[in-house]
Amino acid sequence: MxxxxxxxxxxxxxxxxxxxxxxxxxxxxxxxxxxxxxxxxxxxxxxxxxxxxxxxxxxxxxxxxxxxxxxxxxxxxxxxxxxxxxxxxxxxxxISVPMGVDAVVQNSEGHILLIKRSDDGTWSMPGGWVDANETPDEAIKREILEETSLKVKVLELADVIVRESGSVHLTYIVDVVSGNIRGSVESTDVRYLPIESVNAWHADHMDRIKRVIGQVPKSRTKTN
Missing domain, CATH: 3.40.1440 (GIY-YIG endonuclease)
Structure with a gap:
């Protein structure tokens, strides 16, 4: 990166x-x-x-x-x-550029770790905004820990988009290191799901996942 x-x-x-x-x-x-x-x-x-x-x-x-x-x-x-x-x-x-980070976490069955947001009821990748004096790598690990209680390691940056508003959004591929899934106040549910079973997606998260899903080697992921 x-x-x-x-x-x-x-x-x-x-x-x-x-x-x-x-x-x-x-x-x-x-x-x-x-x-x-x-x-x-x-x-x-x-x-x-x-x-x-x-x-x-x-x-x-x-x-x-x-x-x-x-x-x-x-x-x-x-x-x-x-x-x-x-x-x-x-x-x-x-003034600095807003930067968002999200992550594709895949288990051995090919299902994706998704969060059901408490604000609008849609499903999204775990992630959030990069704080001041924080690198994107640090931000995605922090956000996933806060939202799912899982500790992860970053494998690679898989996708970068720039919205019309000017904000930059990074999609990472990460691997779970430790922890058991537990949600936060920002979500009503956290689980691994096949993407075809999800009807209500947050923003463009489904498209972003599909762009990188083929880049996730099954041998580098874990089931939790």
Whole structure:
């Protein structure tokens, strides 16, 4: 997984664009002045991030964002978030891209771990939003633990989509390490189900599962 990111210097408002496979470590390195391009000024803050499965896609996106067209796109995207939150006092540099994470968990029978949401009664993959100063990998493990009481390990990032609103949504393939299924206040039911038996899906979760379902090797999954 490759992250294309934009950081801004808190004092000078200078911006820097780069890519990395470890966003948390890279941000720490920038603020420890280990990168010659950012080895000056004060705190560097993350203001924009996109995630890609392939290195060449990330490199191409980094190159685009460094171009004149890329900067115009970036300003437009950040302005969109400013309008979306409806706060004219917010500075563009303080707005980040919402990123959601969900996971396909499959048992030996080929059934998918699904959550029946308490808010609308639909079925969805376990998942949620990435918190500040948290990597997507950390977020999906936290969300699954909170929603199902299962501890998992991330096997791979299988799908990335960007909605019209601009939010980025990642679908992971994960493997259960330990635990017994137990729901939370956010759900009324949690169980493994064949996807064809589900009629009420949350948003586009069925389509996203179908896109990655063939990528889940049966030998790497466990039944709980």
């Amino acid at each position: 490759y992250h294309v990111y934009v950081i801004e210097n808190e004092s000078t408002k200078e911006k820097y664009i780069g890519y990395t496979t470890n966003l948390k470590q890279r941000l720490a390195d920038h603020n420890r002045h280990k990168n010659i391009s950012t080895a000056h000024g004060s705190q560097w803050n993350l203001i924009y991030c996109e995630t890609y499965l392939h290195k060449l896609d990330a490199l191409g996106r980094e190159k685009f964002l460094k171009s004149g067209s890329g900067w115009r796109f970036l300003k437009k995207q950040l302005s969109h978030y400013l309008n979306m939150v409806g706060n004219d006092e917010l500075k563009i540099g303080s």
